[in-house]
Amino acid sequence: MTGLGGNKRMEERIKKRSKKAVVDFKRYGIHALLLTKEADIQYMTGIPGEDCMVLLTENKRYIITDFRYVEAVSVLQPEFEVVVTKKGYEWIDFLRDMSLENIGVQDEHLTLSSYNELCMVLPKEKIISATGLVESIRLIKDEVEIGWIRQAEEIGDLAFKHILEFLRPGISEKRVALEIEHEMKLNGADGFSFSTICVSGINSSRPHGIPSDKLLEDGDFLTMDYGCIYNGYCSDMTRTVAIGHANDEMVQIYNTVLKAQLYACEHLKAGMHVKEGDALARRIIEEAGFGEYFGHGLGHGVGLEIHEEPFLSFRGQHVLEENMTVTIEPGIYLPGRFGVRIEDLAVITSSGIENLTHSGKELMIIK
Numbered sequence: 001m002t003g004l005g006g007n008k009r010m011e012e013r014i015k016k017r018s019k020k021a022v023v024d025f026k027r028y029g030i031h032a033l034l035l036t037k038e039a040d041i042q043y044m045t046g047i048p049g050e051d052c053m054v055l056l057t058e059n060k061r062y063i064i065t066d067f068r069y070v071e072a073v074s075v076l077q078p079e080f081e082v083v084v085t086k087k088g089y090e091w092i093d094f095l096r097d098m099s100l101e102n103i104g105v106q107d108e109h110l111t112l113s114s115y116n117e118l119c120m121v122l123p124k125e126k127i128i129s130a131t132g133l134v135e136s137i138r139l140i141k142d143e144v145e146i147g148w149i150r151q152a153e154e155i156g157d158l159a160f161k162h163i164l165e166f167l168r169p170g171i172s173e174k175r176v177a178l179e180i181e182h183e184m185k186l187n188g189a190d191g192f193s194f195s196t197i198c199v200s201g202i203n204s205s206r207p208h209g210i211p212s213d214k215l216l217e218d219g220d221f222l223t224m225d226y227g228c229i230y231n232g233y234c235s236d237m238t239r240t241v242a243i244g245h246a247n248d249e250m251v252q253i254y255n256t257v258l259k260a261q262l263y264a265c266e267h268l269k270a271g272m273h274v275k276e277g278d279a280l281a282r283r284i285i286e287e288a289g290f291g292e293y294f295g296h297g298l299g300h301g302v303g304l305e306i307h308e309e310p311f312l313s314f315r316g317q318h319v320l321e322e323n324m325t326v327t328i329e330p331g332i333y334l335p336g337r338f339g340v341r342i343e344d345l346a347v348i349t350s351s352g353i354e355n356l357t358h359s360g361k362e363l364m365i366i367k
């Protein structure tokens with residue numbers, strides 16, 4: 001939680017963010033909820049979720065943290081009572097003092113040692129899984145969240161515009177990645193959603209390859225997949241461009257991915273099951289004969305986490321709803337040869353999508 005003090009934008013954001021998100025205690029049969037997942041803590045408090053825990057009961061909300069953050073958290077987030085831990089009074093001592101009847105926990109985000117400590121305070125059967133509870137609230141974004149995601153994606157668009165001027169044969173993938181990240185920071189990014197992917201030539205057949213010292217060469221595809229964080233919220237976009245020239249096969253593959261991407265953008269809407277969404281693009285790629293080379297889902301939710309529900313894949317569970325934010329990113333990857341991916345970030349609306357990504361998608365050949 002470094003940098004909590006003196007950050008006007010952070011103060012603003014916490015004020016706007018401190019949602020009294022309604023936790024359905026009854027549905028889960030719990031009297032209290034212990035949050036240990038950073039993104040969920042951030043969602044509930046507006047404060048970055050490192051180095052703290054949150055306890056929610058029906059009447060009170062607590063942030064459990066240590067001396068380093070007490071002043072900042074108390075000032076920034078007056079709606080929560082701050083519980084200060086110190087030697088001899090750890091979080092578990094506070095929980096013992098609360099004499100809870102039972103507790104909901106995020107079992108995928110609770111360490112075994114924390115669980116063992118909890119077991120000393122409450123019988124095992126009183127420690128209840130509440131996995132997915134906060135995530136399910138986070139699925140639907142409000143106007144403020146969408147505004148920040150829009151801003152984050154705009155920073156990505158600006159970086160793409162810049163990189164088109166910068167690209168030329170002879171510079172390395174690492175150098176391109178650095179330039180993208182530098183440009184995003186110049187335009188207000190607080191950080192990056194994930195390590196920038198910048199892969200060219202045969203490296204581009206690896207969907208999540210790591211930028212290397214390989215130099216861009218004439219006839220390479222270059223895939224750039226990146227995003228930034230703005231006010232805690234992520235962006236995500238991918239563009240693939242050709243360096244120098246593209247042969248017929250490259251053009252064919254590129255245009256197949258583009259056709260699938262555009263078709264999905266046109267037809268995704270609220271009320272559609274994510275499996276059906278995934279199938280929109282998959283069908284086009286399969287019909288072109290490249291089905292086996294599109295080995296990942298069509299997209300994923302984006303918010304406080306770069307990959308969150310709903311996942312648009314054949315394994316997905318959700319029905320799309322208005323104000324979910326999802327990526328639309330089909331790709332074709334020919335092992336040992338090259339790959340293409342095109343990714344936009346969009347808000348689901350009642351009649352379709354609002355595409356937050358505005359960079360061009362027609363095949364660009366960098367001369």
Ligand SMILES: [Mn+2]
Nearest residue numbers: 236327329343
């Ligand atoms: Mn993505």
